[in-house]
Amino acid sequence: MRKFWKGLGQSVPIMLGYVPIAIAYASMARAAGLDFWQTVSMSVFVYTGAGQMAATAMIAQGIGYFAIVMTVLIMNLRHIIMSTVIMEDLRKKTLLKRCLLAFGVTDEVFAVYTLEDRPDQKAEALVCAGIMFGAWTSWNVGTLLGFMLTSFLPASLMASFGMALYAMFIALLLPSLKKLKKLWIPVAVSALVCAVVTLFASSNIGLIIGSLVGAFVGTFTISEEEVS
Amino acid sequence: MNYPLFIVLLALSTYVPRALPAVVIDKIRFSQRWKVFLKLLPYTVMAALIFPSSLSADSQSQGASIIGVICAIIAGSFSLPPIVVVLLSVFATWISKIFLGI
Numbered sequence: 642m643r644k645f646w647k648g649l650g651q652s653v654p655i656m657l658g659y660v661p662i663a664i665a666y667a668s669m670a671r672a673a674g675l676d677f678w679q680t681v682s683m684s685v686f687v688y689t690g691a692g693q694m695a696a697t698a699m700i701a702q703g704i705g706y707f708a709i710v711m712t713v714l715i716m717n718l719r720h721i722i723m724s725t726v727i728m729e730d731l732r733k734k735t736l737l738k739r740c741l742l743a744f745g746v747t748d749e750v751f752a753v754y755t756l757e758d759r760p761d762q763k764a765e766a767l768v769c770a771g772i773m774f775g776a777w778t779s780w781n782v783g784t785l786l787g788f789m790l791t792s793f794l795p796a797s798l799m800a801s802f803g804m805a806l807y808a809m810f811i812a813l814l815l816p817s818l819k820k821l822k823k824l825w826i827p828v829a830v831s832a833l834v835c836a837v838v839t840l841f842a843s844s845n846i847g848l849i850i851g852s853l854v855g856a857f858v859g860t861f862t863i864s865e866e867e868v869s
Numbered sequence: 870m871n872y873p874l875f876i877v878l879l880a881l882s883t884y885v886p887r888a889l890p891a892v893v894i895d896k897i898r899f900s901q902r903w904k905v906f907l908k909l910l911p912y913t914v915m916a917a918l919i920f921p922s923s924l925s926a927d928s929q930s931q932g933a934s935i936i937g938v939i940c941a942i943i944a945g946s947f948s949l950p951p952i953v954v955v956l957l958s959v960f961a962t963w964i965s966k967i968f969l970g971i
Contacts, residue, residue: 654951657959679872686880696879706875714882719914725890726910732894739891746887748918755911757951800929801937801963807923808941808951808958814915815945824912831913832920839921848917855913860905868908 648771651757654809655749655772656779659690661794661802663783666693671788673701684784688777689747692716719849723751727769730755734766742766745773749806756813826862831855927962932969937962 663684670680675697683693692713699709724746731739754769818824835844835851899907919938927934940961944954 654955657952657955679876682873682876683879686876687883688880689883692879692883706878710875710878710882713879714886717883717886720883720886721889722910723914724887725894726907728890728894729899729907736892736895739894740888743888743891744884748914751911752915752918753951756915797929797966798963800927801933801959801966803928804923804926804934804937804941804959804962805955807919807926807938808945808955810915810919811923811938811941811958812945812949812951812954814912814919815942816948817912819946819948824909827909827913828916832916835917836921844922848914851917852910852913855916856906856909859909859913860902863905863909865901865905865908868905 642767644765644767645771645774648754648765648768648773649775650771651753651768652750652772652775652779654805654812655753655776658749658802658805658809659776659779660783660786661799661805662690663780664787664794665799666690666697667784667787669694669701670697673697675700677788680788681781681784684781687713688744688780689713689717690780716845719748719845719852720746722849722852723748726755727751731764731766731769733764738766742769742773745770745777747776749809750776752810752813756817821863821867823863823867824859827855827859829855830858927966930966930969933962933966936965 666684667680670683670693675683683696687693687696695716696709696713699712724743727742727746728739731742734742750769750772753772814828818828831851831854833851834854835847837847838850839847923938924934925931926937937958941954941958944957949957
């Protein structure tokens, strides 16, 4: 149980990022004409930040359900990459545990679980569950808040909370880069490829291609001992 | 299509990509090179998440977003806890909008 609490503690920066985004999602959903249960059920079961925003915007534009489902599926393909990394770490756990934990894989949970404390996580399913529970709960609390009391914070502060998750990513990435200078090569390749592909396609495709190319280049410049 | 069915399909479209690796991982053994590849992915995914999207993190002001990113880099390079970096960076983004007059 101590490990679950540890994971819950690690999820606090995620909460700070999720609550304002969930509030924004819920006010958007309300504006798009979704009722309370429609808004909340999407957060509880679908649970994907950018995907829910996109789905809501498409509902507001009157786009068909099937096209929306396909769009969200494409937006979520990147989670195959992240889930593979987490499941490789948890491969000794039972199939049931892995399938339950898979529900909680988001960009932010992936970031915290794989990079906080130790770069080389050693199969801590309970820490992982703690991070996921904190993140998922805050997403739903934010959704409730957003639906019930739209805009109780100044819009300018709400917009600045858009920086929260990026700041968390930077805070997680920088210490590793300081420790292992060689990491700059795959990291820089990834960021550059992502930026270029984003210009021509979408930020989602950019993320997928950039991270894969960067990591592949890294396998030629870094050995396994160095990265563990 | 009614809304509950829509939610089910939407939930599947997010759950299937997440669960697929959980189901097939038993059948996969990674070679040395692919193990390194998997270990590098957290760093490269992070880099691609940060750049270029963070430069427009504050939807109201790109200038303020850039200031927020610089603040996060400075705070992060001191290896401060993520929560401190997050609070400093959000605050800097918000305050700089006031100074930039937005």
